[in-house]
Amino acid sequence: MTDAVVPAARVLVVEDDRELGPLLLRLFRGAGYEPDLAADGQAGLHLALTRRYDAMILDRGLPAVEGLDLLGRLRKSGVDVPALVLTALGTTADRVTGLDSGAEDYLVKPFEVDELLARVRVLLRRRSTTAGEQLPVGRATFDLIARTVTDPDGSVVALSGRESDLLRLLAQHPGRAFTREQILTRVFPDATGVALVDTYVHYLRRKLGPAVVATVRGVGYRLGAG
Incomplete structure (x- = not known):
């Protein structure tokens, strides 16, 4: 752990x-x-x-x-x-x-x-202490304060600040697909270039598994199955 x-x-x-x-x-x-x-x-x-x-x-x-x-x-x-x-x-x-x-x-x-x-x-x-500080990500639990994802088996993965902000946006709107431009504006407001969004999607998939962020063809990304 x-x-x-x-x-x-x-x-x-x-x-x-x-x-x-x-x-x-x-x-x-x-x-x-x-x-x-x-x-x-x-x-x-x-x-x-x-x-x-x-x-x-x-x-x-x-x-x-x-x-x-x-x-x-x-x-x-x-x-x-x-x-x-x-x-x-x-x-x-x-x-x-x-x-x-x-x-x-x-x-x-x-x-x-x-x-x-x-x-x-x-x-x-x-x-x-509010219930909204923990969100489901597939079968795992995302702690917004600690910026960690806990699997059902108890293993914990720590996220960086930007990784956490990206996962938070998707986890708070589990059925919604965001364009890369929308994600860039909400998660990386000081950055330029949507390639940064793809980079952090890659980071999340590498840490949490390829299914955690789903690609929506012609739109962008949404929360996956985890």
């Missing part, structure tokens, strides 16, 4: 304040997370739609796309990353509006660093 290394949680920070944004980036890095920073709502929306995150911290008063509007668009698109709204708007009505818009938590500025980190840990614990 292979011992898998659990990766650091990925956190998206959407904050337009030129001082607070970089400060939060350093804070999360220092706490052992892998954070990304978006300085406006449009950039935050793009990152959240094209990359996988374990938690999101966002301001309400964002340029380009307002924070709660951003969150509403993500929820309508099926993005369920746990979100904490970090804002100066602290009335009861503001909190209720934020939570009703799809946020899991709401913290008012100014805030204590220890409290923010504690609330993020709660978000991550909730996410790691």
